[in-house]
Amino acid sequence: xxxxxxxxxxxxxxxxxxxxxxxxxxxxxxxxxxxxxxxxxxxxxxxxxxxxxxxxxxxxxxxxxxxxxxxxxxxxxxxxxxxxxxxxxxxxxxxxxxxxxxxxxxxxxxxxxxxxxxxxxxxxxxxxxxxxxxxxxxxxxxxxxxxxxxxxxxxxxxxxxxxxxxxxxxxxxxxxxxxxxxxxxxxxxxxxxxxxxxxxxxxxxxxxxxxxxxxxxxxxxxxxxxxxxxxxxxxxxxxxxxxxxxxxxxxxxxxxxxxxxx
Numbered sequence: 001x002x003x004x005x006x007x008x009x010x011x012x013x014x015x016x017x018x019x020x021x022x023x024x025x026x027x028x029x030x031x032x033x034x035x036x037x038x039x040x041x042x043x044x045x046x047x048x049x050x051x052x053x054x055x056x057x058x059x060x061x062x063x064x065x066x067x068x069x070x071x072x073x074x075x076x077x078x079x080x081x082x083x084x085x086x087x088x089x090x091x092x093x094x095x096x097x098x099x100x101x102x103x104x105x106x107x108x109x110x111x112x113x114x115x116x117x118x119x120x121x122x123x124x125x126x127x128x129x130x131x132x133x134x135x136x137x138x139x140x141x142x143x144x145x146x147x148x149x150x151x152x153x154x155x156x157x158x159x160x161x162x163x164x165x166x167x168x169x170x171x172x173x174x175x176x177x178x179x180x181x182x183x184x185x186x187x188x189x190x191x192x193x194x195x196x197x198x199x200x201x202x203x204x205x206x207x208x209x210x211x212x213x214x215x216x217x218x219x220x221x222x223x224x225x226x227x228x229x230x231x232x233x234x235x236x237x238x239x240x241x242x243x244x245x246x247x248x249x250x251x252x253x254x255x256x257x258x259x260x261x262x
Contacts (some may be wrong), residue, residue, distance in 0.1 A: 001075065003069075003200065004226050004232060005229070007037050011043065011055045016044070018054060022063075039056040039057060039059050039194070042056040043075070048092060050108065052091070065172070067096075068139075068201075069204075070200050072093070072109040072202065072248075073108075073109055073252040074113050076102075076106055077252040079252070082242065093138070095138035111203065114243045119215065120135070130157075133211045133215065135211055141172060142172045149177075150190050159190065175190075182224065187226060188227050197227065199228030201226075205248070206234045210238075220227055220235045221233050230251060235247045
């Protein structure tokens with residue numbers, strides 16, 4: 001499946017028979033020797049009883065991931081089809097419980113309450129000091145504004161910022177943001193765990209939208225154009241310098257179904 005170009009392998013493991021080693025996840029996500037994906041999402045029963053379902057989520061490098069906005073929309077559509085659901089439902093992630101709702105072809109998922117907002121920090125890079133903002137929307141995100149997203153140094157500055165000591169010890173995702181107009185931005189994202197640019201990042205565009213609300217006085221909702229060409233919508237409630245009730249809306253499409261030996 002793909003959500004705005006961010007692609008995932010989805011597996012039904014309600015029976016508990018599937019056990020994937022890190023090396024198997026890496027092979028499945030390999031675009032030359034496997035299926036190819038930015039991550040693997042596995043449907044499992046909710047172990048805590050706090051939600052209807054749960055996922056096991058792995059990045060393409062085999063590491064576990066706390067949250068993924070585009071992945072959450074794909075997972076919601078997958079559960080809807082696999083389980084035969086028609087109404088809204090909840091599922092548990094490492095970042096918290098997510099609610100999924102459906103409006104024709106678009107899917108909306110809530111994100112957990114953002115935290116650790118930091119604005120206008122000066123970070124020394126190989127190109128000099130850069131003003132970087134950051135926010136955790138389930139996973140940590142750094143945001144820096146650029147005049148032209150097409151010319152952003154995603155491939156060089158992305159990995160440098162991702163591993164910078166300022167964002168240690170686990171590092172951060174990195175978003176290069178161009179303001180297109182009122183409540184309208186374009187975002188390119190270097191993703192931690194994928195270790196490269198993806199065509200979209202749901203938690204990243206959400207972080208960029210909320211930081212834009214503070215830095216550029218945007219209001220909810222914010223439209224975000226991603227590298228894959230799709231436009232996602234981020235809505236939120238802003239009160240007292242904090243954000244809550246964050247919702248991400250966009251597509252989630254099936255690409256193909258099949259079997260592979262692991």
